[in-house]
Amino acid sequence: MSDQIESLTHALLDAARKAGAEAADALAVSETALGIDMRGGALEQAERAESVELGLRVMVGPRQACVSASDTRPETLAEMAARAVAMAREAPEDPTVGLAGLDEVARDPDIAALELADPAPEPDPAALEEDARRAEAAAAAVRGVSQVDVASAGYERRRTHLAATNGFSGGYTRTRRSLSCVAISGTGTDMERDWNAESRTFQTDLPDAAEIGRIAGERTVARAGARRPKTGAYPVLYDERIAGSLIGHLLSAVNGTAIVRGASWARDLMGQAVLPAGLSLIEEPHRPRILGSRPFDAEGLPTSRRALVEDGLLAGWILDLGTARKLGLHSSANANRGLTAPPAPAAGNVTLTPGDKSRDALLAEMGTGLLVTSMIGSTINPTTGDYSRGASGFWVENGEIAYPVNECTVAGSLPEMLRRIVPANDARHHLSRRVPSLLVEGLTLAGE
Template sequence: MTDRLQSLTAALLDAARRAGAESADALAVQGAAVSVDIRAGKLEQVERSEELELGLRVLIGGRQACVSVSDTSARTLEDMAQRAVAMAREAPVDPSVGLAEAGQLAHGWDIAALELCDPTGEPAAAALEADARAAEAAALAQAGITQVEASGSYSTRRMHLAASNGFSGGYARSSRSVSAVAFCANADGMERDHAGEARIFQTDLPSATDVGTLAAERALARLGGRKPATGSYPVLFDERIASSLIGHLLSAVNGAAIARGASWLRDALGQQVLPSGLSVIEDPMRRRISGSRPFDGEGLPTARRAIVQDGILTGWTLDLATARKLGMASTANASRGTASPPTPSTSNIDLTPGSFSRADLIGQMGTGLLVTSLIGSAINGTTGDYSRGAAGFWVENGQISHPVNECTIAGNLRDMLLRIIPANDARAHLSTRVPSLLLEGMTLAGT
């Protein structure tokens, strides 16, 4: 199938040249997915989808345009190229756009070493249904659970990128997952929570029974929630949602935001943004991890890099265009779809773990809030002001006391990130590995 995608991208480049493009790149993506959903003990839905998309970007005199289609006929490819060239001629001039130089391109990568696609192949729908039913049964086995929604799914995605600068490369990904949402109720109302697991290799997927049991335990623990007191308290971001804090930092160092001057870290290069001893490392070459990739969306070789080193911000996340705007070199972080030009984005991320367990941090925080879910968002990308709805558990004298809901936590990200204390509970299989994070002195709005 990769050969077919390669042939389609080559045909698109040929069509672009005939249409008058000075340079071009083409992306072909083919995917298939099957999912089985169980609800209230009944088979609710079985879906299978297949898609093939082609994207063409053409460049003429500092102008660019992108066109995408799902029809692979020769006539469509010719029409697609002509439309793209016509659009590019009307686009504004942008001196930062352009393909990579030949010497910048990736070559000789070992895609097999990354193990991004399970060779086992697609499982039968019956096997996915069995996963969903096992998760449902495990959740319902917990006293107090009234209803469960469970799913089993599998997907594959193949891509090939080619450009007129000589780059040509592709790879495939696969994923199998199982998830469950459990519902429960008492006199105070209804609660729900979920659990889910996904892996590239099907043999790595944890037990569906464990997934269902965890979803039920999480839901039952939330019963009887109430608002916390308003004031300034330590807040512990559970590992389930702690990555969102580092996600805000990653958004702030994205080259697109920096080039616009619209980031709360726009003047922070070379400054301390995390406590000393903590680093944020991007590693796109981790084996059997969903975010791994041997080259970026512009054909540049990816490599491990430090975004924050020992607390100091060391660089932006850049594609070719944002790098040119800032007078820097690309960090090989271009990401793209079939209908849009490249933009900067990160792959696998690691925050330095701490030496404490989550239980240790709960004991240290005294009285405060353990946050397990976040609701809504009011993040000012320019100033870093942070305000989010939250739910979780109240901690009293270093012990979890009772569930909490309907509260708001607030602060400023620049100050918040300088005070984080990490636990050591990040899950190894995740693309973004961030442990639970304790922050002192956040503002809580409750009763």
């Protein structure tokens, strides 16, 4: 299959040249996916999907267009190319459109060192069903769980190949094994739910199914009897499960697309403080066995480790070729791309400098406040950084968890929040975003 999708990308490029394209790149994706859902001790759903999909981007002068298909016949490739070229000729001009130079693209990357694909055979559906069944049973066995909403097990194997008329050609295979469980406590209007989920590149790295289910059940039971917290200004501790969302807002603010449009509160902050002194945010695209790792980006540029924030100061934007050219800069090799649209910048693996204290130690320091374990909805002004999100979690008094809370809103100024975060030391190292629990002082809570 690897040779097949590589051949398809080159066939697409040949068709694009014949149709009149001056430059082009082609993306081919071959995917196998299995999924099992269990509910009430019975198999609810079993799915298997296999597909080969193609994406073609063509350039005619300063214009470009994208088309996609799931039909690999030669006549379809020719039709794709003809339509793409016709569309490109009618597209608006963009002087920043264009491929990377041949001297810029990745050459002989060490893909094997990244361990992106598990060499083990595809799991048997019966093995996935057994994992989901064990997770469901473990959650149901937790005292106080009234039902298990669903337990799911899945497997994906995805082969991607990118080729372009500038001479670049490269691809790799990625695998993903996942298991999740959602449990419910109480009945009627007193119902509460929580979940647990894990995914790994290698099957052998996935935690035990029963452990995943047990944690889902215990989290759910801990939420029983939740009520609204007090209204006022209090410290908020973002649990490690959702702390990455705060850093995600920062990544959105330094994304080249937002900077080019002038629609970011961070647009004038290069070289200025966006995090507390001593904290850095490092992009690490070459971490082995991590879902966000990759040897090159969606424009064929080699990826490398770099600082987005260094010692609290903003050090770099997240750029692809297009946004870099608009800003008069060089791409940071952050191009991401689907089959139906041109590349756009997106961050991969990032690591925030950890603190030296545990989450419990930060709870003790905060005294009275809110521990957030779940967030609902989002009202964030990307230009000003005004922040308001629905939240649930646990009220903390005298440094200890007092009772579960829900139906509250956490509000503040995102730039100010980020400049005063205090990280714990509990980041999970298998995640693409390694972000520990984060304590933020002085946020506004709207509760009862």
